[in-house]
Amino acid sequence: MVKQTFLNLSVEKQNKILTAAKEEFARASLKDASVANIIKKAGIPRGSFYQYFNDLEGIFYYLLEEHSKDVKKRLVDNLVKYKGDVTKSFIDLYQYILKKISKEENEAYFKNIFLNMDYKIEKMFLPNLEDNLNEIIQLIDITKLNIESRLQLIYVLEIIESVMMRNLIQVFQRSVSKEKNIEIFIKEMLLINSGIYKKGDN
Amino acid sequence: MVKQTFLNLSVEKQNKILTAAKEEFARASLKDASVANIIKKAGIPRGSFYQYFNDLEGIFYYLLEEHSKDVKKRLVDNLVKYKGDVTKSFIDLYQYILKKISKEENEAYFKNIFLNMDYKIEKMFLPNLEDNLNEIIQLIDITKLNIESRLQLIYVLEIIESVMMRNLIQVFQRSVSKEKNIEIFIKEMLLINSGIYKKGDN
DNA sequence: CACCTCAATGACAAAGTGTCATAAATATTA
DNA sequence: TAATATTTATGACACTTTGTCATTGAGGTG
Known part of the structure; x- marks a missing residue:
């Protein structure tokens, strides 16, 4: 699930994260992708990710x-x-x-x-x-x-x-x-x- | 993939492991199931499992x-x-x-x-x-x-x-x-x- | 008995997960 | 403006799981 916190973010920051996620899902399936890689690519701390989405599935389905x-x-x-x-x-x-x-x-x-x-x-x-x-x-x-x-x-x-x-x-x-x-x-x-x-x- | 080592096992031991695996896959999907649980249920050491199958998918598809x-x-x-x-x-x-x-x-x-x-x-x-x-x-x-x-x-x-x-x-x-x-x-x-x-x- | 093959074992490093207490930033109110 | 409240940011932490590997053990054969 996407959280309100993410939706409150500036569009630029949202896009930075979504782009990083899309890159990760281009590299690996939902099963093999990792939150670790997304935050690395997006340059955000781990805790932030979990303020934005419940988990990896959350951002996957949001993109979809x-x-x-x-x-x-x-x-x-x-x-x-x-x-x-x-x-x-x-x-x-x-x-x-x-x-x-x-x-x-x-x-x-x-x-x-x-x-x-x-x-x-x-x-x-x-x-x-x-x-x-x-x-x-x-x-x-x-x-x-x-x-x-x-x-x-x-x-x-x-x-x-x-x-x-x-x-x-x-x-x-x-x-x-x-x-x-x-x-x-x-x-x-x-x-x-x-x-x-x-x-x-x- | 199933390995020859597993097929060499006695039928009883094979069944013990397959039964444990089936229980685990009844509890959780392939994505959420774990080798850890299967070996616990089957009462075999971790190393043994990997002598029998490449990974979790291996035993999943073998059952299927x-x-x-x-x-x-x-x-x-x-x-x-x-x-x-x-x-x-x-x-x-x-x-x-x-x-x-x-x-x-x-x-x-x-x-x-x-x-x-x-x-x-x-x-x-x-x-x-x-x-x-x-x-x-x-x-x-x-x-x-x-x-x-x-x-x-x-x-x-x-x-x-x-x-x-x-x-x-x-x-x-x-x-x-x-x-x-x-x-x-x-x-x-x-x-x-x-x-x-x-x-x-x- | 010495040797060989195959099975059994569990400690280990690596990687990842989700949480939480705290800090920082921002907004609101008096 | 200052105090307070709300929201966001952060990364250390405990926990779980994975797959490997060096070693040990068991059984059979010459």
């Missing part, structure tokens, strides 16, 4: 939250732009995230995050369906979807998010080009759209 | 491997039993895993695993598609599937595994009964089967 907000905003924008088309919105979102995590200055940082992505981090990273459900659901055009209830729409969103996340992780896991990776994601989305079973056989 | 083998066997059995029907095979597999992880004596252990499931653990836990692909693919009846290539079949399997895994995690994350959880998984499988888009609209 920025991206989370950004991703959610893009999804909402997309749903408006594509008039509620879920598939188009998520394919665009996928490309947006991919571009972001591939940026030179972010790559090592996101590599550590994605290769150690657990479901707590995933929940933080993606627009949290449980919290923002209503806002997102309202924007979706359900007339094209093969669903009969709000609950089924949630299932659809969860399936898409699962598939999206796994594909993003594979960016760092497999030696596949960005272009190929997008192609695979789109193909999987199309499979989900049309169904994996032959029509009529079900 | 047992389940991995078991799950893979069940999937193969299912594919035979259900004559290559992917959906039926995975729904049965899902129920099998759910039953196993809900067992009294396993619950705390699996809770820690699933709530801290990252993609490295996931890869270990599930029948590894990359390693066992051929064996599994051969058993699948593709005539019912809406696919045109071997590659698409892999996509289908990956989608199913993603969805399965997320639902398993939610057993421990959400306060939903086992029955309801199975129901949701089945509904999601049916959605994937028939497609999330209305037929003809695509």
Whole structure:
């Protein structure tokens, strides 16, 4: 958890600490990173760190939250732009995230995050369906979807998010080009759209 | 990594250590568990532990491997039993895993695993598609599937595994009964089967 | 018995964690 | 302005854990 003390700090000092933290998380996963390294890089005493955050996780999730907000905003924008088309919105979102995590200055940082992505981090990273459900659901055009209830729409969103996340992780896991990776994601989305079973056989 | 020295030990001694480790991993996640606790519980000196395993992860993944083998066997059995029907095979597999992880004596252990499931653990836990692909693919009846290539079949399997895994995690994350959880998984499988888009609209 | 191989042992250095009492800085009030 | 209250800064400290390593012990073999 971030503490009020940190938020009271000048923006410059905040940034100095956040930058140091990001460097540390670019060097090592949450599991292997250390408070010791962050304070060394930021040039602050140990005690200060613990005035600002509860622990290492605190600053890790604080950093991650920025991206989370950004991703959610893009999804909402997309749903408006594509008039509620879920598939188009998520394919665009996928490309947006991919571009972001591939940026030179972010790559090592996101590599550590994605290769150690657990479901707590995933929940933080993606627009949290449980919290923002209503806002997102309202924007979706359900007339094209093969669903009969709000609950089924949630299932659809969860399936898409699962598939999206796994594909993003594979960016760092497999030696596949960005272009190929997008192609695979789109193909999987199309499979989900049309169904994996032959029509009529079900 | 497990070392040969451990495998040379008597089965009783091996079990004493594995039991202690399982207790520790029932108490805490991989991140929070400690070698110190395992050796205390097992009553072995510190040096011995490091003769048997490289580190904590070593024994963690060694334990997990047992389940991995078991799950893979069940999937193969299912594919035979259900004559290559992917959906039926995975729904049965899902129920099998759910039953196993809900067992009294396993619950705390699996809770820690699933709530801290990252993609490295996931890869270990599930029948590894990359390693066992051929064996599994051969058993699948593709005539019912809406696919045109071997590659698409892999996509289908990956989608199913993603969805399965997320639902398993939610057993421990959400306060939903086992029955309801199975129901949701089945509904999601049916959605994937028939497609999330209305037929003809695509 | 002498030798060899492999297992057992626990002291140790290194590294990190989170806390706490105290000092310093800043804000508030009289 | 001076006194007081609040907030922030600091680093020493106790504690926990890790992985190593030199030494000891046990069992088998020629």
